[in-house]
Amino acid sequence: MKKLLILLSILALLAGCGKDGSPGQDGQNGEQGPAGTANVVASNWFPGKRWTTVASDFKHATYTITQGMLSEVGASTFTAFLESGGTMIMYMKAEDFIYPLPHLGGAMDKTNVRWFPYPIDSPNDIILQVYTNDRTRTNTFYDDPTTFDFRYVLIPAGRQVQAAKGFSRDIIDVKTLPGMSYTEAKKLFDWED
Numbered sequence: 001m002k003k004l005l006i007l008l009s010i011l012a013l014l015a016g017c018g019k020d021g022s023p024g025q026d027g028q029n030g031e032q033g034p035a036g037t038a039n040v041v042a043s044n045w046f047p048g049k050r051w052t053t054v055a056s057d058f059k060h061a062t063y064t065i066t067q068g069m070l071s072e073v074g075a076s077t078f079t080a081f082l083e084s085g086g087t088m089i090m091y092m093k094a095e096d097f098i099y100p101l102p103h104l105g106g107a108m109d110k111t112n113v114r115w116f117p118y119p120i121d122s123p124n125d126i127i128l129q130v131y132t133n134d135r136t137r138t139n140t141f142y143d144d145p146t147t148f149d150f151r152y153v154l155i156p157a158g159r160q161v162q163a164a165k166g167f168s169r170d171i172i173d174v175k176t177l178p179g180m181s182y183t184e185a186k187k188l189f190d191w192e193d
Helices: 002-016 067-072 078-083 174-179 182-189
Strands: 058-064 087-094 097-101 111-117 125-132 149-155
Touching: 067 149, 078 087, 078 111, 087 111, 097 111, 097 182
Parallel strands: none
Antiparallel strands: 058 125, 087 097, 087 149, 111 125
16 A cells, blocks of 8 residues: 555656746846945055154154045045944065064064054044064164055945855954955955055
8 A cells, every 4th residue: 555655646746747837027126225335445555655753662654545545435534434434454565575564573573563543634644653662673674664565455344255265254254354464365355466
């Protein structure tokens, strides 16, 4: 009896199969979704400027984030970009190495390189600073900033970053990006040098 039921079930399945019918009509389009966020944008590499303030234990120079880059991420000023939750990552190219900023020179070299917003003169300005924590002289490696190149990346607030192949997650939190090496970020965003 069991075999008969199995045989009848198989025959019913085979008899129910037939030729495909003609395709149906297309459905209606859905409602327009909310506007998405702008893409991540990266500046070209640009040369360092001479330090405007020089002391034995720190040096700094002012740089301006271009209005064109800010427009690409929907911001009127760099200050407004940061206040809305945007993220900026900056890199320094020195000789054959690329360092994410902030950067600590090493255990023996207590020299730090960092950037921070400086809206005093302009809402689009940042300060690039080299300093030591222990107030000793900064490493002479940093004496001439014109030998370095810099690049910044602007990531608008709310941007979900799709991970590239080789990353352990599908989406990466933008707060983890400043800790990424330049090579990892370049792969993730498909940048060209």
